[in-house]
Amino acid sequence: MVELSDDAMERFPVPDLEDLPDDLRERIEGETERAGFTPNVFAAFAYEPSHFRAFFAFHDALVEDSALEREEIEMIVVAVSGINHCYYCNVAHGALVRIYAEDPTLADQLIANYRTADVSDARRTMLDVAVKLTERPTEVGREDLEALREAGFSEKAIWEIGAVTAYYNMSNRMATFAEMRPNDEFHALGRE
C-alpha cells in the first residue's frame, strides 16, 4: 500500500494519497513501483497538484530524448545542488549519480567540489558552465558555449546543459523552501 510520508517536508502539510487527483495518484504509484519506495519529492509537490504536474512534466522533458547521457544530467544536478547546498537534491540525485554512473564515490566528489571529481575533460567543461550559470549567471558568455562546442557537445546538448542547470536552480530552491527531506533509502543506494 502506497502512503505519502508526513516527513516528506517540514514546512507544509503532506496530503493523503486518496485525496489526490487520479493522474497524480497514478504517477505516484508508478514511481513507487519503480523505486521500491515513494520518493518524497512526489509527496511534497502533491501539496499543489497543478505545480506537481508542471514540475514533473518539465523534469520528464529534460530527461526524455535528451542529447545528454542520463549520467551527465545527474552529474549536473548534483554539482549544482552541492553549490546551492540543497539537502534533498544532494541525497536523492546523489543516489542517481551512483546508479547511472555505476560509481559509488562520484556523487560525494561532486557535492563537495566538482573540480577534483574523476570526470573526463569534456564533462569538467560541462560542469564548469553549469556551476558558473548557478553562481554568477551574468558572467556566462558566448566563450563558455564555445568551450562546450569544442568539448564535443552538440548545440542541442548545450541548450540542455543550460536547461538542466536552470531547472535545478528552481528545484533546489523549492526543496529548500519547503524543507523537503530525502527518503532514508536514498542515502545508501548505489554505495557498493
Add this chain to the structure above:
Amino acid sequence: MVELSDDAMERFPVPDLEDLPDDLRERIEGETERAGFTPNVFAAFAYEPSHFRAFFAFHDALVEDSALEREEIEMIVVAVSGINHCYYCNVAHGALVRIYAEDPTLADQLIANYRTADVSDARRTMLDVAVKLTERPTEVGREDLEALREAGFSEKAIWEIGAVTAYYNMSNRMATFAEMRPNDEFHALGRE
C-alpha cells in the same frame, strides 16, 4: 502574419513558425494576438518544443488560480530578476508590473532595490523572502514563513511565493544562458 524574430535570442537559432508543432504555433498566435506582438521568450523556447511546453505549462500553473494577486507575482518576478541581473525578465516583466500594478515607476524601483520601493509592509515581507530565497536559499528558515503568515499570506500563498521565486531563478538563468532579448515594445509599455 506572425513571424519569430531572429533577434529573439543571440546564442541559439530561432526556428521558423511554420516548422513548429501545431500546439506551439497556436500558443504563439494566441499570445501574439493578445500582446499585439510576439514576446521573444516564445520564439526562443520554440528551439526545443518539449521545453517550450513544459516551461509555459509551469508558468500557466503559477498564474492561474493563484492565491497571490497577479501584480504580486509580477513584483516578485521583477525583484528576483533585478537581483539576478536578467535583461529579458527585467524588461518584459517590468512592463507587466507597470500594467498590472497600474504604476509607471514601480518596476524601475523593484529592479534597482526592492527595499525602497513603494509597496505595502506585507508585500515588503513577501519580497524579503523572495530575495533571500534567491540569494541565500539555505538561510530561509521557518521564521521567514512565519513572517509571511503574520503579514497575512495564506499557506497556499506562501507556497506560491516560494514557487514563483524558484521558477524565475530558472527563467532568469535560461534567458541569460541563451541571451534572450526583450522586444522593443516592452521597454515603453505602461510608462504613462
Add this chain to the structure above:
Amino acid sequence: MVELSDDAMERFPVPDLEDLPDDLRERIEGETERAGFTPNVFAAFAYEPSHFRAFFAFHDALVEDSALEREEIEMIVVAVSGINHCYYCNVAHGALVRIYAEDPTLADQLIANYRTADVSDARRTMLDVAVKLTERPTEVGREDLEALREAGFSEKAIWEIGAVTAYYNMSNRMATFAEMRPNDEFHALGRE
C-alpha cells in the same frame, strides 16, 4: 516657478528654494530651465550647501573638456549604478544614456548586464574595468589599464574612466543613503 519637491529624498528634509544661497538658487534655476523640471538630486544636495557646491563642481569637472564622449561617461554611470543597485542613478542617468547615445534600449541593457549590451569592443573593455573597479577594486591591475590602452583610449581617457567610476561609487552611495527619488519625468525620457 521653480520649486524643490519634498519627494526628492525620503530621509532628510528638502529645503525651500528661497532659503538657499544665491549660487545654489542660480544653479538650480539654470538646470530647471535646461531640463524642463528640477532634477531631484539638486533638491537633495541643497540640504548641505557646501556639499552641493563640491558635488556638482566635481561632476562638472568630469564632463567638461573630457577625453571621453559624453555617451561613454553616461554608459559608465549606468553600468556602475546597475551593479550598486542605485535607483536614482539608474533612472536619471538611464535617461541620459538614451538621449546621448540616441538609443532607447541601451540603458536597460546596461542596468541589467553590461556584458550583453550592444556596445563596441572598446566600450566593452571600458565597462569591464569600470565594473571591476566598482566590485573588486584591489584586483584592478596594470594589465587592465593596458587593455584600455590597446582598446584605443588615451592616458587622459583612462584616468577619466577611473575617475567617473570612482565618483559614481560615491554618488550611488549618497543617493541610496538619503533615499533620493528620480523625478517621474526621467523614467520615460528618450524612450522612442
Add this chain to the structure above:
Amino acid sequence: MVELSDDAMERFPVPDLEDLPDDLRERIEGETERAGFTPNVFAAFAYEPSHFRAFFAFHDALVEDSALEREEIEMIVVAVSGINHCYYCNVAHGALVRIYAEDPTLADQLIANYRTADVSDARRTMLDVAVKLTERPTEVGREDLEALREAGFSEKAIWEIGAVTAYYNMSNRMATFAEMRPNDEFHALGRE
C-alpha cells in the same frame, strides 16, 4: 624646495610642480608647509588639475564646519579604507587617526576590524553604518539612520556620516586605480 615625487603613483605620470596652475601650486606649498612633506595624493591628483580642484574642494567641505569631530571623520575613513583594502588611505589616514585621536593603536584596530576597536558605543554605531554603506549600500535602511539618531548624532551629523563614507568610496577607488603610494613619513607618524 617643494618637489612632487615620481613615486606618488605608479600608473600615471606625476607632473612637475612648476608646470601646474598657480592655485594648485599654492595649495601644494601650503600642505607641504603644514605637514613637513608633500602628501602624495596632491602630487597624484595634479595629473588632472580640474579633478585636483574638485577633489580637494569636496574634502575641505567635508572637514570644515562639520557636525562630526575630526577624529570621527578620520575613523570613518580608515574603517572604510580597511574594507576597501586601500593602501594609500589606510596609511595616510591611519596617521591622521593616530594624531587626531591621540591614540597610537586605534588606526591599526580600525583597518583590521572596527568591531573590536576601542571606541564608544555611539562611534561603533557610526562605523556600523559606514561599513554597511560601503559593503552593501542597498541594505542601509531608515532603521540604520534611526540607530544613529538614538546614538546621539544630529541630523546634519548623520548626513555627514553618509557623505564621508561615500566620498572615501570614491577616494579609495581612485587611489587604487592610479596605484597611489603613501609617503614613507605616514607609516610612522603618531606612533608614540
Add this chain to the structure above:
Amino acid sequence: MVELSDDAMERFPVPDLEDLPDDLRERIEGETERAGFTPNVFAAFAYEPSHFRAFFAFHDALVEDSALEREEIEMIVVAVSGINHCYYCNVAHGALVRIYAEDPTLADQLIANYRTADVSDARRTMLDVAVKLTERPTEVGREDLEALREAGFSEKAIWEIGAVTAYYNMSNRMATFAEMRPNDEFHALGRE
C-alpha cells in the same frame, strides 16, 4: 601488511611506510589497526614528518579530555567542511558523525545545510557560531559567545568550539591544497 596508498593525495608524492621515522610508522600502524584500513590523511601528511607530528598532536589535543562530546566535535567538523567544500573531510568525518552520533543521515544533513539538520537547539547555536567563524570571522562578537553560554556551554567548551572550527579551517585548506582523497571505506561506514 600496512601500505600507504599512492591515491591518498593527487598533488604530492606519498612516501613509503618503511622510509618513515619510527614514531610516524607506529602511529600509522596503530590507526590502521583501529580503523581496519589506513586513513589517507596519515599517508598524505607523512610527506612532511614534522607537519605530521604537529597536525596529529593538535588533533589529539582537541579530542582528548574535551568539554565537548565527541559527536559534537565531529558535527562541527562536518558543518565547517561542508561550507569549505572539502571532499576529504566531508567523507571521512561524515563517517565519524554517523558512528559517534549513531545516526545514518545526520552527516549528509550537516554537509548540505546545518540549519535544517536534526540537532538540538544548543547544538544549532554551536553550529551557528562555527559556521560564522568559518565564513565571516570578523563578525563573530561577544554576543555569539554569550549565546553559547546561554545554550549551556561552559567557558572551556566555548573555547573548544572556536578551536575545533579554526583547526578544520586549516585542515580543509590543507586537504584541498594537496587534493587528499578519502578512502573508499569511509563513504559507506555507518550508513545502516
Add this chain to the structure above:
Amino acid sequence: MVELSDDAMERFPVPDLEDLPDDLRERIEGETERAGFTPNVFAAFAYEPSHFRAFFAFHDALVEDSALEREEIEMIVVAVSGINHCYYCNVAHGALVRIYAEDPTLADQLIANYRTADVSDARRTMLDVAVKLTERPTEVGREDLEALREAGFSEKAIWEIGAVTAYYNMSNRMATFAEMRPNDEFHALGRE
C-alpha cells in the same frame, strides 16, 4: 619579572604564569627574553595548555628547517591575515615582516593589497596562491601549483606555502574568536 597581561585577550581569562605547567612557563620565559616582552598570543593560548603546546609545536614545525625563507613565511602570514582582517596577526606579524624583510613599509602594503606590494614576481605568485587558498580554496587547482613550480619553488616549498596559509587561517580565526590583542610594542617595531 614576566607577567601575563590581562589585556592579552578580551573574551577568555588569562591565567597567571605561576599556575602554568613548567613547559609552558619555560617557553613563555624564553620568548619574553628573546622579544623583550611577552607576546600576547602566548598569554592567550595558555588558557588551554594542551592547545598551547600543539599550536606552538605546529608553528615551530613550520618555521624550522623550512624551504621558504623566513621573510617569505611572514609575508604569507600578513597577506592572509589582511584578507581575514585579523587584528592580532596583522600587527604582530607585520612587525616580523618589517624585521625579517628589513623593510619598514612592506607589511602595510601586504595588509592592504598584496597585489601592489613591492615583491618579486615569484613572491607575487606565492601570495596569489596563498590568498586564493584563503578566499576560495576549492578553486586552487593543479595549475596553481604548476605556477609555483615555474616561479622556482621546490615541491617541499610548495607544500609549505599551502601549510603556512592553512595554519594562519586557523590562527586568524582563533585570535579573532578570543579577541586577542597585540602588545603595544608590535605596532612600532621595525618601522625605521
